Amino acid sequence: MTKDDLKKIISSETNLTQKKVEEIIECILDTIIEVVKVDGSITFNNFGKFERKFKKEKRGINPQTGDLVLLPPKEVFIFKPSKNIFKTEE
């Protein structure tokens, strides 16, 4: 399933043009990223939580050279699915 498939299905169901649906979908995804960048997280009921998470620096080994390396800290984009993600329709 890709963006195009979703666009076609949604446009057929809602009497909206494919262009408009595509615009809206892309805008939704961009806003999610923006909000996560600024605030840190968004939650949608019965779907999940998009989150930004800080990860500490950690030790590692470079397998090519065998050096013991201290990897720098990171910030990661995470999605946590809600418990009810598959329960709604059952």
Next chain:
Amino acid sequence: MNKIEFIEKVSTKTGASIKEVELVFQKLIEHIIVALRDGEKVFLSNFGTFLPKITKATKRYSALLGKEIEIPEKFTVRFSPSSKLAKEINIKYAAEEPKILKPGSEREIEKKISIISPEMEKERVTEAEMGPEEISLEEEKVGLFDFEGEVSDELSIGEEILSSIDSTEKDAEKGLLEELKISEKDFTTKNEEVTKMPDKGTEKPKFTFGEDLTSGSVGSGSYTPPPNLSSMTSSDLIRREGSPALWITLVLLFLGIIGVGIYWALSTDVTQIKKEPVIERKKETAPPVVVEKRPVSPDQKKIIIAPDEFAQTPSESELKEKRGMIIEQPETEKVEEKATKSQDLTKKETTTTSKLISTVEPKKTPIKRKVVKERVASTRKAQAQGDFYIQVSSTKDEKFALSFARNLRNKGYRSFVESANVPEFGLMYRVKVGYYLNETDLEKDYHNLRLLLKREDIYVNRK
């Protein structure tokens, strides 16, 4: 941020109404969920992929219930962000690079070796390529120089002959040519013998020599280099001396090989001859040992079994009544007397005697009570330091008490057995641990023994 706020934001960005955005958003989530439930990936470019995952049904042990619980299979979703998104979010720490705390030791060395080895190989290759070439050139030069001298030497003889006969007659020329060819052959053979070591030197000069000869012979004496007597003598000497040396070496090798062969043949013969007397000696040595044993065995029997009865030579019926073993003994003795010459029977005798000894010996079992007393004495001597002791059990069985004490001793407790006359029960054997000076050690051992034996009959007492 709420859902409503989020939708408002989107509507302001796009210019679409809130209803439309809400509808699209709901439909989007629904279709994503449906696709995931069917087991499809959902790939959104510049955002990420949603992967459905099913965990298998397993069995786990729960400590609360004390049972195994079956856990059913679960549906979950994994999300992996796109590389663009990951970079956007990790802007803060993107510039930082990993610091090397400790350089790799083993792998670096391996790499260094691998880096050096091809270079070394190249160097070696260059050496291998360059070296032989130089040497070969020198060899060739040497060979040529030698050859020219030699050629000049031998051809000069021909020239002299020609000059003496006046080279007008063609028959004479032909004969001379034949002679020269023969000399050439001889020369080649000699040259091969001399220059066996460098292979390259032999082949190339041959051709040069042949060409020179043909051209020179046809052209009738175009050989310019004059003969030198000194060079002749030296070269001849070298040739004549070089060849026999090789022959001598070859002959010596042959002789050595033949000698080794003869030695082998002789050695095999010697071994065969030697082995036989060894066996004979063994045969000779074996019987006297048996002869020595024979007088011993009856003596032992006499000692073990009642000697007075044996001296009187009692009847077989009486012996049968007493012991089954004694009936066999006279028979075996008879067999021994008969089988004095043969070796095979001697072995049987030895086996029979050993059996008899083994059967008779265990009847000399020592009395156990003596052992008990000795043990008690030894333990008392070793542990007669304190007054306190722990009594573990008291029984009427000696064996049980001893085994119990032994087990405790193996586990690290200083245990021993004491016998005592109890008025109501009679003679009792008490298993005790100790004679402790400190109370702390006593308490420790007391609690440990309680836990170990799972009993509460144990109690502490003083002497």
